[in-house]
Amino acid sequence: MSNRSEIESLIYLLEDPDPEVQIGVRKRFDELGEQVVPFLDQYRAESVKDSEKKTINEIIYKITFESILEEFSGLVSMGINNRMQLENALLVLCRFGNPTLRTEEYSKKLDKLSAMIGSDIAYTPSLLEKMQIMLQFIFRELRFRGDAQDYHNPDNAYLDRVIDRRKGLPIMLSVVVMFLSRRLNLPFYGANMPIHFMLMYKTHNQEILIDPFDGGSIVTYNQCCYFLKKNGIEPRPEHLEKADNADILIRCIRNLMNSYAKLGDEQRVEGLQKLLQITELRA
16 A cells, blocks of 8 residues: 555656656556545645646546446446436446546435425325426526536536536436436436437326426427427437437437547547447447
8 A cells, every 4th residue: 555655746746847757657656556546536626736636637537447437337237227227327427527426425415305395296196286396496496507608518417517516418407307206206207309308207198398408498399390400400209209218328428528529638538438338239
């Protein structure tokens, strides 16, 4: 086990202008492995230099990637067949962005949020009223919203960051609703519409489409078809059907790849490509 003083010395040497010194430092971190991650995480939190934080992030990512890949692969191999399995996979995916994240804390946050309206849902007999209670809670009281100003920010595509910031991509706002509804036995699902993911609420006799990026507003099938045609896509029935959970996971990974590609972060794109291949092969 390495001691703290060695790790502090190694971090200090990361600022050395000599490329050979930096290569040697990174090699030593690779040798030390995941045992140094808690120290690096603490040092990153205390650092005031953005360049230093970025470098430490890169080192933590490289050290932890294989273990995250293994954990993710294990989950996907068991199937992404329901909302619970999708939630678990997306929480592990969060560790791709923040390797030291305690994913169980975000399961607890979702538990707490669902408990806040549990009694209102339970004592409301109408399925449509239950839907309205959920949408009011998420988009009015908690103020979850779309991030139109910084749409491609990776934070908008990680479940933990969306829960904390209460803003994100349409698909991530949708899964927050889906994961709360799983705890409350409500029939919220995803609709894998191209360009703009939609929420769906299924009752015994109707399917209601909801735009999570527009404050949970209800939209018609005709409006969705018009949107697709306007964007050069010929509408097909499967565009507005209940989405498969594995397809939702694949789309979430692709969104992250797109975000990192726009930032020029090829290392992250390549890592996500491996997660995507695993998901497409096994899901």
